[in-house]
Amino acid sequence: MRETAVLLAVAWLIPFLVHVLPWSGTRPLGAHLLPMFWATFAAVYFYGLRVGLLTGLFAPVINLIATGLPALQFLSVLAFELAIFAVFAWLMIRRSRALWLTAPLGYVVAKTCSSIVQLFMAPFGDLGEPLRFFLGSLQNGLAGLAVLMLINFGLVRLFPQPVSPADDAAGV
Numbered sequence: 001m002r003e004t005a006v007l008l009a010v011a012w013l014i015p016f017l018v019h020v021l022p023w024s025g026t027r028p029l030g031a032h033l034l035p036m037f038w039a040t041f042a043a044v045y046f047y048g049l050r051v052g053l054l055t056g057l058f059a060p061v062i063n064l065i066a067t068g069l070p071a072l073q074f075l076s077v078l079a080f081e082l083a084i085f086a087v088f089a090w091l092m093i094r095r096s097r098a099l100w101l102t103a104p105l106g107y108v109v110a111k112t113c114s115s116i117v118q119l120f121m122a123p124f125g126d127l128g129e130p131l132r133f134f135l136g137s138l139q140n141g142l143a144g145l146a147v148l149m150l151i152n153f154g155l156v157r158l159f160p161q162p163v164s165p166a167d168d169a170a171g172v
Contacts, residue, residue, distance in 0.1 A: 004043075004051050011039035011059035016067055027140060034107065034144030036060060036070075038151055040082050041089055041103045045155050049090040056082030077124040080117070081110035097161060103152035104145040111137050 015035040025032070036059055044052030060070055060078045070078050085106045092102040115134035118124055127133045138145075 003047050004054050007039055007043045007047075007051060007055045008058055008062060010042075011036065011055050012062045012066060014038055015059075015063050015069070032140055032143050033147055034141050036063070036078065036082060037085060037103065037107055037144070037148055040086055041106070041148065041151060042155065044086050044089045045093060045097070045159075049086065052086040052090060053083060056086045073125055073127075077114050077118075077127060080124070081107075081114050084110040084113045098156055100153040100156045101149065103148035107141065107145060107148060108138070 018033055018035045036056075039059060040052055040056040043055040057079050060075055060082065063069060064072065064075055088106040088109045089102055092099055092106070111134055114124070115130040118127055118133065119130040128136075
């Protein structure tokens with residue numbers, strides 16, 4: 001419980017700091033750097049699926065309340081993507097913590113899933129044409145994918161831990 005609270009605080013603080021940086025782009029800086037995914041990945045890497053899911057699902061809500069970002073129209077799709085990202089990262093980490101492309105690949109998988117769901121059901125509202133949304137998100141997130149790769153690589157190099165029983169999804 002304590003780890004989850006700390007990770008939620010970090011998951012709020014990182015995007016908050018990213019959003020207060022001077023930026024004049026047409027989209028928020030967070031859309032480029034993907035800070036919501038950083039804490040979610042760290043949570044999954046260190047504490048397993050349960051804490052990673054909690055961090056990924058609640059961080060966007062906390063950030064919306066505190067900073068007004070992500071925009072309300074993107075809250076549901078972001079929460080969905082963070083949940084897919086957490087599950088994918090957890091599955092990959094359980095297989096091998098040494099894989100340093102898990103985080104960026106998880107982002108691509110999450111975007112792919114949300115775009116496919118949007119193509120058939122549109123539960124996230126009007127995000128535009130799903131393929132354009134997918135490609136635009138990948139293009140805008142290139143810097144964030146690089147950051148995710150660096151975070152993933154750093155965790156693998158600095159904290160090469162074996163998979164533990166705490167990574168079990170029981171109780172999730």
